[in-house]
């Protein structure tokens with residue numbers, strides 16, 4: 001049974017956000033925020049065990065946590081424990097665990113909404129729309145590593161317990177992240193990437209402690225190293241119209257490449273991007289009209 005939300009935390013102010021930071025950097029560059037979730041009972045290990053039992057089994061992913069930064073996703077080692085054992089023994093069991101789509105549980109869904117309700121008006125200063133709201137909770141052992149990878153969402157990672165070092169690279173740095181790799185990712189390829197030591201000088205390192213959060217722009221490559229304590233983090237993610245359009249363009253460019261064309265990279269020629277989006281929206285509308293059954 002989950003514990004009730006304390007009155008002090010049931011107010012609107014869960015995150016400390018800076019309007020100018022959003023205008024300058026949202027979905028362009030990483031930036032830190034503050035939050036008030038450190039002592040929230042939904043992040044106690046007993047609550048997280050209850051949540052892991054409530055979520056569908058395919059929404060819980062875990063493995064050994066002593067991985068290299070460059071990890072082949074086809075050979076990620078298991079830890080030999082159940083989900084409950086993994087969370088109970090997280091201090092010692094050298095593991096990494098993520099609870100995905102925690103919004104499927106009403107209490108965690110409400111908390112995600114409360115946080116994102118604060119983010120929404122500021123994100124809207126840069127890009128309209130907030131869709132596909134999803135929450136992820138990461139529970140990891142001291143010293144564990146999240147390998148180098150990219151993610152498809154606008155993300156704020158809120159550090160609840162323990163510390164992390166995040167290495168982050170530019171979403172448009174094509175030395176680190178080739179355009180074709182982004183296209184493959186949005187067409188179903190695995191998120192993990194090979195890290196090359198020459199990348200390091202192109203990245204930024206962020207130290208995260210409880211009460212701090214970090215914005216991850218869409219597909220900004222990153223890897224994460226835990227500090228010497230158990231770590232619990234809450235990732236609040238969403239799409240905007242811009243990020244959805246970007247996915248559409250990357251997928252479309254992949255099709256164009258497969259038929260032998262050389263499309264302009266996404267963002268390089270905004271006029272061409274807009275023309276592609278307009279054409280794809282028109283095609284979708286025509287398809288819907290053709291498919292619509294005739295009126296009786």
Ligand SMILES: [Fe+2]
Pocket residue numbers: 149150151222
């Ligand atoms: Fe990530």
